[in-house]
Amino acid sequence: MDIIVCIKRVAQTAEADVKIDSSGKDIIKDRLTFDMNESDTYALEEAILLKEKSGGTLTAVSLGTVEVEDTLRIALAKGADSAIRIKAEDFEELDGYKTAQLLKAAIKDLKSDVIFTGCIATDDYYSQVGVILAELLGIPHATLVAKVDIQDTKAQVHRELEGGLIEHLEMSLPALFTIQTGINEPRYASLIAIRRAAKKEIKVIGASDIDPTGIQANASLEELFTPPVGKRAEILSGSMDEISAKVAGIIKEKGLI
């Protein structure tokens, strides 16, 4: 079984202060930490588990600047055999559509039975790259995959819908699956494996390796802005004792205690 996994390196912003830079089209990144996109860690684990079960090769691919090589090395340390970086610095207006076209260009000559991506990137939230890639490659896809069981060329697939309802599909390979979080328990890379991966070569491809015909973006970014403040919570202030007393008072007033 030959497997490909698409990995994005994203800024971790859940607990960070996010500020717009002077261009108005990007954020100030120097104080942020970056890591493998959450659902991609599950996609990678699913790929490694499949390779362990059925043998074959596992290639990790990422479009990004040179820093994504660190993320690709984590994938190599965990179990990928090879890694490809597409140089984001060679391209402009990288929306999801163009991203998918470049991913296709990078992998189209590789043999693949299964492609895994994450179901959503937690920076831009589009949930589209995997599905576009499958369509461009002419293979079927399933999104929000919570379970996939592959036997020969058939896959039993569970998609997770609203309310936790599961949609059971039967698909044939080759196919692309966008993986939902929680599908497995992503492993940690051992220190020895990380050291070994540091020496592995990462294939880097850029504009000169990709035929630009027809590659275009669907969308262009006009501006970033701070969301309008709607209803805001009343922020309780004072000492911890005072704040807690206020909350207790509110709960009592509502007749809940």
Place this chain on the structure above:
Amino acid sequence: MNDIFALVEHRQGAIRDMTYELLSCGRKLAEKENTKLTAVILGHNTDDLVQILKSQAHRLLVVDNDVFKDFNSEVYQNALSEIIKQQNPALTLISHSAFGMDLCPALATKLGVPFTTDCLDIEFVEQKLKVTRQIYDGKLNAKVQLRENPGYMITLRSGRFPAGEGNLEGAVEKFDTPVSTQPDYRKFIEYIEAAVGEVDITKSDILVSVGRGLKDQANLSIIEDFASAIGGVVACSRPVVDAGWMAKDRQVGSSGKTVKPKLYIALGISGAFQHIVGMKGADTIIAVNKDPNAPIFSEANYGIVDDLFKVVPVLKTKILEVKLTKG
């Protein structure tokens, strides 16, 4: 301008709520652009759906076939691409749901139509479509313009366009199905209902809900202790379930449960859209988060900006004090 299309989403015989929001958005846009709204219904035994939706659109385009009974994006994609090629809508609206996420990017790519996903707002500015989206954990919005084209496609986030009554008298038009079988490479087999757990969080008046801020499963006992002291039940956000710290039936949100307790205390939850949709109906929401910019504070009634592990013990003591002095 050509018609605006809105794709009706239904599951297990029932129209999904989001469909009414799509139609409401579509009516608003159609009015502004001086064009008409078409509701596109792919289904089986569609008479009931047509009756319910008649007042919601200027036209109902109905494709009735057994193959559309259950959603299969490949089947929908093949049928819709024929319909769209023939009808050339100026815009096709699809909900940003498990259904729309599976369908829209592939359908639009197949058709070569510029599209984007998870839109909060949309407007035409001189034939060009501009959308507003949320990025970076809801901390920023982005205005995005689509490549100019006679037709566009987008998925719309729920909660942005309130469902409306509709006072139209939609003309019903039947469309012969371009597909009648599921392809071998992707077959719908069945729906599997979520397992029922030991506690039903939708029945509790007080929910103490914990998120990734919990940091470690070992800390769960602090939260359980607090919840039982104030007579509540523990619920959680998705990452807590993903990590295996709590069972799936405790999860609040779009892929979990929708709850409407009298009191919802959110501890270490950032307030992602998929979480908010499951709890915004609570009477009173109190959020504890150490990040003053966490989006949860836009949904909560009261906020405490601090470390939850400092807040919870004091809060427990104070609530118990008030409880004791009750009589």
